[in-house]
Amino acid sequence: MSNFLSTGVSGLLAFQRALATTSHNIANSNTVGFSRQQAMLVARQGLGTSMTGQGTEVGNVRRIYDQHLVAQVQGNTSSLSRLNAFHSLSSQVDELLASGGRGVGTMMQDFFNALDSVADDPSSLITREAFLGQARAMTQRFEQADSRLNSLDRDVNAKVSNSVSEINALAQSIADINRQISSTGGAGQAANDLLDQRDVLLTRLNEHVSVSTVTQNNGSLNVYIGNGLALVRGSSAESLQTVQNEYDPTRLGVKFANGPDISNRLTGGTIGGALDFRREVLDPARNALGRLANAFTETLNTQHRKGIDLLGAQGEDLFSVGLPASLAASTNSGSATVTVSIADLNVLTTDDYVMRYDGAAWSLENSETGVPVPMTGSGTAADPFVANGIEIEVGAGATAGDRYLLRPNGNAAAGMDLLITDPARLAAATAVIASQSTANLGDAQISIGDVVDSSDPNLLDPVTITFVDPNNYLIGASGPFAYTSGDPIQMNGWSVEISGTPQAGDSFDVTANSAGSADNRNVLRLSELQSLGVLDNGSSSLSDSFGTLVASVGTVTQHAGINREAQEMLLANAEQARLSVSGVNLDEEAANLLRYEQAYQAAAQVVSVADNLFQTLIGAVAR
Structure with missing residues (x-):
């Protein structure tokens, strides 16, 4: 009789728990990350040699769960968060560079259009003033573009800082849940709910950085970031901190408390996307914009110095740019200074470099790839190191292990400025002009003259070329020199060509151009610089360089957008599968x-x- 009763009671208790489990499922049907549970009923074993069953009981409450599907959700969450951060930042760079109206490209075109207007009427102060206005607007646009890129760098800092705070909070919560799970032995309904909560926390953690996990025997979970760096060990959580970049304190990275910078090891999530954007889009774009500013300034200044202004003075520099930067590592113990300058635009790249001293010699490497960069020279002022279009001068006082980050183009756009404010100072005319004597007997003609070296101190000195016979000529009192029709004749930084057959006594004069001249040759040369190959070994013009920058950023942004849409579908499918x-x-x-x-x-x-x-039995016994 007692077995009969206890069997029924076991069913009551078991089905009561099954009902409770089902009710728990229904109550949590909209709970994020909840995994449904199932009460697993098992038969109770008979006692002794009795073959009669003893009813039922709940063996355990099973969590309906697929680790592989959850891992897919978490991995896709990390990838999508990375792409969201990357695309949101890179699209701002794309919009900045590709925008019409007031964009850098449009302002450059307006600048050259204004030069063409000056060429049409080189003596007009009105067109000259309009040109200076366009030049000023263009330099301001370069500065504004660099300022916006700098602002995006601060946005990266903010994303990194916010994510570090979130990661620390999530890591501590995971450690707390690990403690609770291990104390329950990792079984039962309570543990199932804790496991769900932990998975939700892990998914949220993946929104900030990609993680990997290892389950321990007691049910707790170790969490790793950056390819094996422990963030959570059982019930203990490590703390992350932001850290100033060793070269540039305005940039933030990530480290463990009392540990080194681990930024380069972190992938995925918001942190991975922000740092990837800085490395793959922001720095290359800023350097490319800086190289364009360097090339624009140097080529136009060089040509402008070959001209003469309305006041009769030789042309001066039109623009200035920010100087190349040399940033000492915070760990340096020496006192050496390293100075960088632009030497050759044709081979100047958009790369940054790290200069190292090993105690005996200096070496140079690409800051991004670590690939060694060969140098010539000895590093002195008289014989600087030369590599990839830059010159490097190193001072005394370096100690072994000292490092310097070299940024040839990083500050150029930020420091771009117009130096000329007086429209009369625009050197639209070429500095020299050649003419021939009206008394010449031969049919030889001289070109109008061009400047090849504006730094020659005798450039504007008058010079007469006199033929002593049809085959020989004097330059002033120098010579004679053999004459070949069409060959260039160079002197004092200028070059002319004489073609035809001169006669003895024929003369040609090369003199400084006159003040107020309507000559537009130099401004035409300035305008031609828009399409002249001045970068990448002469294969890229100023316009080409900017177009390449816009296309590069646009392509990266477009691919990020496409990948983001695909990743959204992958995450949705993974969540649906879970x-x-x-x-x-x-x-x-x-x-x-x-x-x-x-x-x-x-x-x-x-x-x-x-x-x-x-009761029947009791009644029968009572009678």
């Missing part, structure tokens, strides 16, 4: 409620029958 296994189906749970309710009622009927039989 829900198909672990999600709560309310129809199914309603059916389970009905099934368990009926079973509970049947078990109650068993108890009732046992009670009736017991």
